[in-house]
Amino acid sequence: MPASKRFLPPEAVKRVQRLELRARHIVEGFLSGAHRSPYFGQSVEFVQHRQYVPGDDVRHVDWKVWARQDRLVIKQYEEDTNLRCALLIDSSESMSYGGKGQTKFDYACTLAACLALLVLRQQDAVGSVLFDNKIRSRVPLRTSQRHLTDIVVSLENTQPAQKTNLDSVFRDVVQTFPRRGLMVLISDLLGAEDSSLRGVDTLRRAGHDVMVLHVLDDDELDFPFADPTRFEGLETSDHLTCNPRALREGYLQALERFLDHVRRACAASKSDYLLVRTSDAPDAVLAKLLSDRMHTVRR
Amino acid sequence: MQFLFQPLTWGFLLLAVPILIHLINLLRHRKQPWAAMDFLLESYRRNRRWVMLKQWLLLAARLLAMFLLVAMLAKWVSGTQWLSWIGGQTTQHYILLDDSYSMGEVDQNESAYQRGLQAVAGLIRSIAGSPGQHQITLVRWSRAALALANQDGDGRLDAAADLLGQSVSRDPDRLLDRVNATQPTAMQLSPEQPLELVAPMISRQAEQQHDVYLVTDLRRNEFGEPETLRNQLLPLAQSSTRLHLIDCAQDGGQNLSLVSVAPEQEVWAVGVPLMVRFQVRNRTAREVKNVVVRVRSVTYGEDSVTPRVDLPYSGDIVDLPPVVIEKISAGETVTRRVQVVFGVPGEHVVETSLADDVLDVDNRRWCTIPIQRSQRVLLVDGDPTQTSAFYFEKVIKPDARFSTGMDFDKVDASYLRDAAPDSLKQFDVIALLDVPRLDPQAIDKLEAYCREGGGILFTGGPQTNLKFVNEQLYRSGQGIYPLPLQSIDELPADQPTEEPMVMAQEHPILAPLLQLESSPFFMLQIRRQFRTDQQALADTTLDLVATGQNRQPLVVDKSFGAGRCVAVLTGLTSEWSNWAQDPTFVVFAIRSLGYLSSFRRPATSHPVGSPVRMSVTGQAVLPEAEVIVPARGDGMRIRLQQSVAVDDEQEVSRLNLAVDIGQTQRDVVDSLLRAGLFEAWMTNAQGDYVVNNLAHNVAAAEGDLERIAASDLEQKLRGVPVRIRAAKTIIGQGTNAPETVHSTLLMALLALLLLGEQVLAYSASYHTPTGAR
Structure with missing residues (x-):
């Protein structure tokens, strides 16, 4: 199966096409687009008046004010710019877990591919970074429609391995993407909780609009194991032989505490957060994510 | 920890x-x-x-559940171990089971003994259902009696007990397997013996609780005069021993018993008719009519029979005409005689039997009769004319065609002096006829002869020396002469009298003459008669056979050692009496000689349980002998191999089979405690069989089925708290209820x-959880 088919199932593509990704925070771009820019320019969104000075484009003079007040003022508009969206995909070994055939990494790749497609359809720039404890693969930001192939190939060629270290990775990402843009982190955030959250904070402090798609498998969320099992850590050498039913309640409590902590941290850093089950349809997840985001932006 | 179904454990x-x-x-x-x-x-x-704790608790719960499930299925019946862990007291239960033959009384197709066994099973179940630690000792009365007779010391109870200190089980069938296969013996037993056996054990274990159960039929002959029993029970009761009497019998048993059978004390010789006397007792409360007594004679001709276990007897059986007794009143004992004749010498047998009734064991009796070719009589006449001897000679050998079964040797007094001591043993009777004097050696030989069972007949006469008789033969009652002689009474001759001068007394010698309607002694004249000391007549060992003039003793009989001495206090010559010419003299001579010869004969029957003994003198026998014991019921008799002990010096081969519960095998003991004919067989060097028969008969008193009322017994056992219960109240006890309670408890626990x-x-x-995999 070609990589484009693997990570972009036709049904998902069909539904994603109808979605729109909007930057919630101000992002910097070279082109005019649908996203707010830190630069004032031509736009329908009026921002303020300023005193006319010689050299100003007379097209921006507010003639209604001149007629009423007999003074020349220039109308200033919020400039729209293009979106620069970086997809940060966790490819640590913990992402290799998948209870029902599809691993978390596969699912994360699907989400990333769908987002890339969506962004490119909007004429925005998209790039990708695959990382574990360091960056494994990087695809620069492009707006070309053919750029999607580069991203998908990059996803295809990466296998989950190594531990996670988001903090150090995101320092590199910040340097790689100095201009403010949208950072979409797709990860299970397992392995190093504090490091992960520090990494998110690093991105946010760099001015990026951050979206966290927290991907977890159904097994990890429900812990449905019944028979005696020897659990062997994917990113650690720990192992535990136990009757999983006896530990289920404690496990779920610990997991819930972790999720709650992550939610709070994301909220504190004004990052978007969405917990995603691998059993959820990717298009539905994106639809919900973008719908919530649009709602937030319009407010 | 006891379980009803052991395999399920x-x-x-x-x-x-x-x-x-x-x-x-x-x-x-x-x-x-x-x-x-x-x-x-x-x-x-x-x-x-917490998880580990739960896992261990869960494992323990499952183990315990499994344990309870198996315990419930296997019928866990005892908590004794639990109690012992906390120091619970042990209760010793002594069950003393009456197995005397009266326990064989059958009522509604069930014997009292069977009810006793069921009661014992019920008792054990009941004991098992009660809390605490229990141990059971079960002793049959017969075994107790044998142990007391044969064993010494502490081993007696071990040897006698069927169960000894057995931990209680709720499975009496298993516990009582051995006992359930037993039958009542043919013995007469009393409760004193088992109580004597267990009393020392109870006193030694004073710290424990004791229960004594007498499982019996409460016959009056055993409990009617219970002073001995009371004396035994009183110390037990005072030592806090709980006493129980379990009554196994039913009222109303109707029993006819053959209480004796024995040959008359006559001459037992070939071809001589012999009267066998038997007695039937009606132990019922009503008169019975037309009682038929079957009589069989069994001939064991020497060199003509071989041991046969497939037949009731190895000898030739002849059914004699049955004796019909027209009626026997309630409580009456009727005596009848039947005549038998044996044509060959040997150890013959007569069997008498009644029809079956509620108690079969006492419906048959046997006696053995050793028949000789002839009996030898030694006639010692002190008169040189040997007149007295002549009269006896004519009685013993009237002519060549007629046999009285006796032979005689006629000698003078010097023979006794010169004869070897053992040579007198060849004679069945010695008649001292008007002997004036005997040498001391002769007197010693005669006393030795009589002491060993021989019979001596004395007659008087002109030669009789009163002083010699009194000083040498009577010796103040220590000698062989029955009584002292004071003088000779001269009686007037030919006086007409309305009643006979001589009167027979109740004595075997002249008993047939007493049955006549008129006295046969009218023609008898006693002219001279020894007068005796009247005080000597007070001797209880002295029996009067006949009286003469003025009812003075004429013929007396006295025991000496195992033998008897009969003295005729007159002479046979015409100066002294005309008795020798009187027909009654024939009767007297034959019967007195027969009577006197009977005491050196072996017993014609023995009590049940007696040892089987046989000795053969003067011929070599093979070292292996066999004893054929009676069968139980109609089964085949049992052949027991026995070793023969040989005394080379005396040339005697002996066989001795005694009941020894410490040594004898259990089934052999059972068979030796039966009533019937025991045949002991040896084989001599020529290959011929030599047989000795022994009749073992039940004790007559045990056949009395009269019972003592519980209230009567309680009154007689005053001061001894005894709980008397009927067996039917115990049979089936504890079969279900405690088990059900136990099972229910276990089930609830489970x-x-x-x-x-x-x-x-x-x-x-x-x-x-839902959706788990």
């Missing part, structure tokens, strides 16, 4: 199943790569102790435990 191996499952579960697990190990380890750290196990398992999340 193998089910306790199932206890290993939960452990195995636990171990298998520890080993059997699948590997699962896992990303969120941190949360899992955190949960494990937090719950480890249900509670399973419920707890489920709760525990649920609490430990051992149930698969």
